[in-house]
């Protein structure tokens with residue numbers, strides 16, 4: 261981890277990040293030369309219209325897609341230079357993902373879904389089941405641990421996905437449209453839960469959403485349009501800025 265002696269507490273440093281997709285003769289500029297940094301423990305929402313590059317950005321930081329150019333420094337290491345093997349290790353050690361469609365395995369119970377991820381990194385049966393139970397309890401599902409996904413509501417399934425993501429103790433949580441399948445109230449509960457746990461456990465969160473009502477749970481909102489950052493707004497009472505041009509200055 262970066263020590264507090266450094267002048268910067270940044271965990272993610274994106275510089276001149278560009279991603280072009282080739283579609284036949286056409287080239288799509290999914291991300292166009294964007295730069296920003298994220299502090300450790302910060303909750304950053306990524307917003308913007310459909311096609312603006314939000315998922316592309318999450319996938320690049322998540323090491324599941326390669327940039328066309330630019331760098332993505334995670335704790336000082338540029339993952340854009342990583343080999344596939346190094347990327348796999350990086351995803352395993354540092355990251356957890358939550359997606360819109362829960363991505364639970366339907367033939368495993370809530371408990372087994374969480375345990376499966378832990379089995380990748382832990383060996384002792386006792387540790388695995390303890391951590392799974394702890395995290396399912398943390399998201400309020402202690403009474404549903406042995407239910408299968410089809411027996412759970414959408415909100416409950418998303419809670420399992422959050423428990424699974426947190427149980428492996430990632431440095432960074434990447435969350436793409438977690439409320440897309442949920443009604444407003446359930447969606448609010450889910451994002452409020454993510455915010456509460458992230459703050460308690462000092463996790464860094466990048467969360468993509470369309471929903472303006474959820475902004476109250478963010479420390480900061482970055483808005484993309486056509487692959488560019490059009491605003492970067494701190495929601496902190498101390499350094500509120502409405503001006504995208506000053507972007508990272510708000511974090512110094």
Ligand SMILES: Nc1ncnc2c1ncn2[C@@H]1O[C@H](COP(=O)(O)OP(=O)(O)OP(=O)(O)O)[C@@H](O)[C@H]1O
Nearest residue numbers: 281282283288290309310311312313314315316317
């Ligand atoms: N694999 C791909 N091949 C070609 N073009 C792609 C690919 N993935 C994304 N794109 C294009 O890149 C642009 C950004 O896509 P992206 O999925 O990042 O948008 P988004 O902001 O997540 O949109 P949404 O809100 O609809 O999920 C879009 O124009 C999209 O069509």
Ligand SMILES: [Mg+2]
Nearest residue numbers: 314315316436
């Ligand atoms: Mg998307």
